[in-house]
Each structure stands twice: as C-alpha cells, then as structure tokens.
Amino acid sequence: MPAADTRRVRIPAPPEGGAAVPPPRREPEVVLPSAPPAAAVAAPVATAPAEPIAPTAPAAGVQRVVIPAPGSAPASGPAVVVAERPATAAARQASATPAPASPTTAEGWRRFLPSRRVVLAVVVALALFVGGTFLYGYSKFNSIERVDLTSVLASGNGTNYLIVGSDTRDGVDPDDPNAGAILGDNSVGGPERSDTILILRVDGQGARTLSVPRDLFVTISETGQRSRINSAFNGGPSRLISTLRDQLGLPIHHYLEVDFVSFAGLVDALGGIQIDFPHPAIDTHSGLDVTGAGVQTLDGTQALAYVRSRYYTEIIDGREVLEGTGDLGRVVRQQQFLSAVMDAIGEEKNPFSLMKIADVLAGGMRIDDDLGFLEALNLLRRMRGFDPAPNSLPTTPFRTGAGADVLRLVPAEADPILRDFGSSGATVG
Numbered sequence: 144m145p146a147a148d149t150r151r152v153r154i155p156a157p158p159e160g161g162a163a164v165p166p167p168r169r170e171p172e173v174v175l176p177s178a179p180p181a182a183a184v185a186a187p188v189a190t191a192p193a194e195p196i197a198p199t200a201p202a203a204g205v206q207r208v209v210i211p212a213p214g215s216a217p218a219s220g221p222a223v224v225v226a227e228r229p230a231t232a233a234a235r236q237a238s239a240t241p242a243p244a245s246p247t248t249a250e251g252w253r254r255f256l257p258s259r260r261v262v263l264a265v266v267v268a269l270a271l272f273v274g275g276t277f278l279y280g281y282s283k284f285n286s287i288e289r290v291d292l293t294s295v296l297a298s299g300n301g302t303n304y305l306i307v308g309s310d311t312r313d314g315v316d317p318d319d320p321n322a323g324a325i326l327g328d329n330s331v332g333g334p335e336r337s338d339t340i341l342i343l344r345v346d347g348q349g350a351r352t353l354s355v356p357r358d359l360f361v362t363i364s365e366t367g368q369r370s371r372i373n374s375a376f377n378g379g380p381s382r383l384i385s386t387l388r389d390q391l392g393l394p395i396h397h398y399l400e401v402d403f404v405s406f407a408g409l410v411d412a413l414g415g416i417q418i419d420f421p422h423p424a425i426d427t428h429s430g431l432d433v434t435g436a437g438v439q440t441l442d443g444t445q446a447l448a449y450v451r452s453r454y455y456t457e458i459i460d461g462r463e464v465l466e467g468t469g470d471l472g473r474v475v476r477q478q479q480f481l482s483a484v485m486d487a488i489g490e491e492k493n494p495f496s497l498m499k500i501a502d503v504l505a506g507g508m509r510i511d512d513d514l515g516f517l518e519a520l521n522l523l524r525r526m527r528g529f530d531p532a533p534n535s536l537p538t539t540p541f542r543t544g545a546g547a548d549v550l551r552l553v554p555a556e557a558d559p560i561l562r563d564f565g566s567s568g569a570t571v572g
Contacts, residue, residue: 276494276497276498279498279501280497280498280501280516280520281516283498283501283502283504283505284501284505284516284519285516286505287504287505287508287509287510288508288509288510289509289510289511289512290379290380290381290398290400290509290510290511290512291511291512292380292381292384292398292511292512292513293511293512293513294381295381295384295385295388295395296384296395296396296397296398296511296513297388297394297395297396298396299394299396299565300346300565301344301345301346301347301396301565302344302345302346302396302397303342303343303344303393303394303395303396303397303564303565304342304343304344304345304396304397304398304399304522305340305341305342305380305383305384305387305395305397305398305399306339306340306341306342306343306399306400306401306481307339307340307341307376307380307383307398307399307400307401308338308339308341308400308401308402308403308406308450308477309338309376309400309401309402309403338357338373338403338451339357339450339477340354340355340356340357340372340373340383340387341353341354341355341477341478341481342354342355342387342393342395342564343481344563344564344565345522345525350525351533351534351563351564352478352481352533352534353534353535353536353560353561353564354474354475354477354478354533354534354535354536355372355387355391355536356372356470356471356474356535356536356538356550357371357372357373357470358371358372358373358469358470358548358549358550359371359372359536359538359549359550359551359552359571360372360541360543360549360550360551360552360571361375361386361390361391361552361571362386362389362390362571363375363378363382363386364382364385364386364388364389364390365378365382365385366378366382369543371547371549372386372387372390380398380400380509384398389570390569390570390571391536391552391557391561391566391569391570391571392561392566392567392568392569392570393561393564393565393566394565394566397510397511397513397514398509398510398511398514399508399509399510399514400508400509400510401504401507401508402507402508403447404507405503405504405506405507405508406443406446406447406450406507407442407443407444407446407447408443408503408506408507409443409484409500409503409504410441410442410443410446410447410484411442411443411503412496412499412500412502412503413484413487413488413491413496413500414487414496415440415441415442415443415446416440416441416446416480416483416484416487417438417439417440417441417483418438418439418441418446418449418479418480418483419437419438419439420433420435420436420437420438420439421436421457422436422457422458422459423435423436423457423458424452424455424456424457424458425456425458425463426448426452426453426454426455426456427454428452428453428454429447429448429449429451429452429453429454430444430445430448431445431448431449431452431455432445432448433445433449446480449476449480450473450476450477450480451473452472452473452476453469453470453472453473455468455472455473455476470550471535471538471550474535475533475535478533482533488500488523489523534560534563534564536552536557536560536561537552537553537556537557537560538550538551538552538553539551539553552569552571554568554569554571557569
C-alpha cells in the first residue's frame, strides 16, 4: 500500500479502441511554509481537477509553488517540482539587486587611486621644479667669470682639466676669525700664486689625477726664467698652461680656478668633508688643528688648513712628530681632499644644497671660455663615486744657487706617468 501521496493524478484507462484522454488542466497549488505538511499532500486522487487550496495570508520569507506531475509521469511515485520565489515585491527587488562590490575588488581599490587631474598636477609640478632647477644652474654657470684661453688650450683624445687653487687673499677680512688659516703668513692684496696645481684626466679608461708640486723647478714660459712652477701663475693662467705644455708636455683642454675663500665656502655648503686621520694632527703655519684620530669631519676653514699644510705634524703617543715630506706630502693630501669633495658633490641629492653649492662656486671661480654648461654637468655626473687613481711626479730635492729649496724632476721616471696624461714627454731637467 503506497504511503500517503503528496499529490498524484490518476489517469483512467482509455475505452477500448479509443485514445487516451489527457488530464484536465489544473491550477498550481500554493502551499505556504506555515501550513502543516498534511495539507500539502492529503488531496484526494481524482480524475477531475482538484480544488485549489485557498491562499492564506502571505507569511514572511519564501513561498513554494507546487506544480503537479505531467500525465506521462509514473503513477507509483510523486512527480512534484518545487520552485522557490520571493514572497513579496520588496523581497523580489532585493533579490534582483546585485550585492555591492567588495572593497578588495579592483573597482573598490580604484576609489582609492588618485584622479587623473591629481596625477597630472604632480607631473607638471615636478617638471616645473626640475626645469626651474636646471635654469637656475644655467644662470649661475653663465655668471662665472670667464678667461679667454683659446690660444693655449689643446684638443684631442681624452680631456685634461687643469684645476688650480689660487692663494689670492683678496676679499678676505683680516678680522675674520678664520683669517689665520686663510691668510697664513701673507697679507691681503699680496701676489697671487697657484697654491695647488692638479690635472684631472677623464677618458675611456676612467678618471685619474696628477699633482704637480708647486716647488717644481722649471723654466717659466714667456720669460725664460728658472723658478718654481707656481710663480708662472703670476703671469696669469695662460702662462701657467704654456709652462705645463712646454716643460712637461701636458695638453690642457679646460681650466678651472677656485680661490681660497670659495674653497672654504664650498666645503661648508657640502656640510663638511670627511678625512681619515691615522693620528691627531696640527700645523701652526696653516692653522690645522685635528684633535682626534680616525674619520673626522672638517669644516671649510680646517679643510683649507689641511690642504695648505706643509708642516704637517702628527701627535703620536703624546709627542709631536713632523711628517717632514713638505710639498710632496701636501700633494697627497690635496688628492685625498679632491676625492672627498668630488664624492660629496656626487652624492648630494638635495636640490637646495646643490643650489647653494652653485652659488658658492659661481662667486669664486674662473673657467675657460670653451667650457660649456652641458659639459660641466656631464663632468659632475661622472664624478659621482669619484675615486681617481692618484699620481705624483717623481722628484728629488735640490738647492738653487740662490739658496732656495726646490724640487727637480726625474724625467726617466716621470715620462711613463706623463704619457698616461697625454704628454709627449718632459723637457725640463
């Protein structure tokens, strides 16, 4: 005996020789979730249409529509398909409305991205800042004093920059607290001499420097006099360049001169430079006074005293020990200093600090007429991480007939070094 049927339609057999009669169309019966289960399955089996169950008040939630099985369904089992739908119009609308996108989706993240206007404004601002900085540097570069040296400058492979540190005291206030280190034993308005002569070579092999001792005994071009090479600077940079060419065979392609006042200001604009001292050091002639060993940060005044020191004295175990190398030791310190300055400039990223450096240099430099702005920028770019191979000219001490202590070149040892800087060989003896 089959269990109580949920809803079965029994189709009578057709009369003999007749066709089967399809069951009459029935209206779907709505069964509310709150109705007892028996109400949904106790309808009598009949061939006539079943009476529809009167709908009750709609309940909250979901209604079920019970669809009778088609006539071809087997009589032994229920053939009921149940479809669920929202009970109310509000529920239907709610089910049709898609759920809001999660903030983790691409659409959600897009709300947090800056608008195109903001991005465009930032790009324009950066472009204006970079362009303004470039124009500022260009204007400062054009304000640097120029020297017409076309007649003595060379051309060819590689570039030799002659870097001269002038010991002119013009513009130094004798009452300035730092005047002692800057003036030394000379006075304001004294003769202008070249205190530092350095050749910076830049070519396909990299960068390297050659220090020329200021006490090197040579024949001064244009005058024919025998004297220290730094005295050639009394006749101006053109005479110094000619002397380097005639006596050492060195071609000079560009000229850069920095006076002592700008020298100290440049170091201060960089926030100081770091030099490694094996021992505390002093020099009462230049004003050097370094009280500690190891890496020390020197301000402009002390950096100047370090570069000019010719009586470099170390404090070792409480005793003052004179280095005794004089001008040769000073050459080594100059190369160490140049490396520290170039490295500091190359690592400087703050545009305002770079502007300050440009201000200082523009006020105390002289350059040749042929040095262009873009070439100067390219030189600064190449000097980042500057660690040039230092070179010094082999010399021997010599006392002149007048009793002056000078240095004489050793040509056989100096020529290989000079050739690395584009020289054809020295002629000085």
